[in-house]
Amino acid sequence: MLKNIIIRLLIYYAAWLLALSGIFHLFPQILQYVAQERERIFVAKSVTSGADAIPFPLGNIEQGVGRLADPAHTIPVMVALVLAFGVTLPITWVYRWTRPRKKYSQSFAQTLLVVPISIALVVFLVKGSLALAFSLAGIVGAVRFRTSLDEPIDAVYMFMAIGIGLASGTQLTTVAYLASLTFVIIALGVWKSNFGAQPAVLSGWSIVSPESDQASEKKAVATEKPYNAQIEVHTTKVEEVQKATAPILKSSAKRWQVANVIKNADGTAVVVFDVWLKKSVDPSSLVRDIEASGKGHISSVIVKKQ
Numbered sequence: 279m280l281k282n283i284i285i286r287l288l289i290y291y292a293a294w295l296l297a298l299s300g301i302f303h304l305f306p307q308i309l310q311y312v313a314q315e316r317e318r319i320f321v322a323k324s325v326t327s328g329a330d331a332i333p334f335p336l337g338n339i340e341q342g343v344g345r346l347a348d349p350a351h352t353i354p355v356m357v358a359l360v361l362a363f364g365v366t367l368p369i370t371w372v373y374r375w376t377r378p379r380k381k382y383s384q385s386f387a388q389t390l391l392v393v394p395i396s397i398a399l400v401v402f403l404v405k406g407s408l409a410l411a412f413s414l415a416g417i418v419g420a421v422r423f424r425t426s427l428d429e430p431i432d433a434v435y436m437f438m439a440i441g442i443g444l445a446s447g448t449q450l451t452t453v454a455y456l457a458s459l460t461f462v463i464i465a466l467g468v469w470k471s472n473f474g475a476q477p478a479v480l481s482g483w484s485i486v487s488p489e490s491d492q493a494s495e496k497k498a499v500a501t502e503k504p505y506n507a508q509i510e511v512h513t514t515k516v517e518e519v520q521k522a523t524a525p526i527l528k529s530s531a532k533r534w535q536v537a538n539v540i541k542n543a544d545g546t547a548v549v550v551f552d553v554w555l556k557k558s559v560d561p562s563s564l565v566r567d568i569e570a571s572g573k574g575h576i577s578s579v580i581v582k583k584q
Contacts (some may be wrong), residue, residue, distance in 0.1 A: 283371075283375055283466070286371075287368055287371070287462060290367075290368055290458055291368070291455075293382065294364055294365070294455070295455070297519065298451070298455075307349070307353075308353055308357065311349060311350050311353045311354050312353070312354050312357055312449050312451070313449075313563065314350060315350075315351075315354035315449050316449035316450075322401070331437045346527065354449060355402055357449075357451070358402070358446040358447050358449065359395055359398055359399070359446070359454075361446045361451055361454055362394035362395050362397070362398045362442060362443050362446035362447075362454070363391070363394070363488070365392045365394075365442055365446075365454050365455055365457075365458035365459075366390065366391055366393075366439055366442055366458065367391065368443075368458060368462050369390060369435065369438060369439065369458060369461060369462060369465075370387050370390050370391050372462050372466060373386075373387055373390060373435055374387060375466075376465065376466070376469040381428065381429060384479050384493075386427075386432060386435075389436075390435055390436065390439045390520065392439070392460045393436070393439045393440060393443060394439050394442045394443035394446060396443065397439075397440055397442075397443025397444055397446075397447060398443045398444075398446040398447035399447070400443075400447070401443070401444060401446075401447025401448060402447055405438075405476070407543075427476055438457070438458075438461050441457060442454050442458060444456060445457060446471060475484050482536075504552075504554070505533070505534075505552040505553055505554050505584060506553075506554050506555060506583065506584055507552075507553050507554070507555050507561075507581060507582060507583050507584055508537070508550060508551065508552055508553070508581075508582045508584060509527075509550070509551040509553055509564075509568070509580070509581050509582075510548050510549070510550055510551075510580040510582070511523065511548070511549045511550075511551070511572070511576055511578075511579050512546060512547075512548050512567060512576065512577045512578045512580075513546070513547055513549060513572060513575050513576050513577065513581070514545065514546055514547070514575055514577075515572075515575040516539055516547050516549055518572065518575050519549055519572045519575055519576060519581075520536065520549060522571040522572045522575075523549075523568055523571060523572065525571075526564070526568055526571060527553060530553075530555060530556060530559045530564055530567075531553040531554055531555050531556065531559075532554045532555075533553070533554045534549070534551055534553040534554070535551070535552050536549065536551060537550045537551060537552040538550040546577070561581045561583075563580060564581065
């Protein structure tokens with residue numbers, strides 16, 4: 279049963295929901311710490327005199343060490359990192375399940391799993407300092423990531439991972455959970471339905487089913503005039519004429535066939551060919567070529583246009 283991907287995803291998301299609900303019910307202080315972190319807004323100002331001076335929000339080393347033992351600071355960080363990992367894991371599963379083997383990339387799947395954690399950490403780092411935010415942007419611009427994605431759907435997966443990291447870092451637990459669940463459902467639905475495999479067929483302003491369009495094309499081909507001329511070769515040797523005429527018709531006609539062989543009472547016969555002559559073929563020259571090929575066996579050649 280666990281091999282069924284739908285059942286596996288349902289069990290995983292239900293377990294996550296029950297685990298979070300149980301932890302928050304047993305330890306309600308966690309919700310308070312998360313709410314305080316969400317509402318905490320730092321404003322960095324360079325005020326250097328008077329009672330209006332605001333200290334640098336990140337504090338010094340002693341304050342940083344003290345915050346490690348303060349659950350009001352450490353618990354929101356741990357919740358964000360664990361959440362970023364937990365809700366991104368099923369997205370990587372869907373990527374592994376739905377991507378073709380030739381287009382699958384293990385490094386990209388691993389990147390999807392760790393990117394939300396990195397984004398959540400960056401959010402904790404820069405949300406208290408505008409200066410740090412600009413500094414980080416400069417560092418990223420200097421590094422100049424050159425990762426190229428082969429498929430547009432890979433970019434969608436990456437954007438989703440980044441969004442989950444942002445939601446986790448800003449303590450939007452519900453948003454991260456629902457975003458992951460919704461994305462997984464839509465991605466599996468699009469993959470299973472093979473959406474967009476064929477372009478829509480329009481007839482005027484109406485949508486025509488592909489079956490109807492294919493039937494109309496087959497009908498048009500069937501009603502198309504298959505041949506544009508008929509050649510009658512009067513001869514006394516049917517087999518020799520057919521062998522001698524075949525190479526000439528192959529070079530002069532797009533398609534041809536022996537339509538009929540009419541045998542007369544005097545021992546002569548008429549071999550009738552249905553042909554689609556090429557535009558560059560001169561009927562009089564074709565007649566001379568056929569007569570020359572069956573010299574001695576052909577009495578006359580008649581070309582009838584249809």
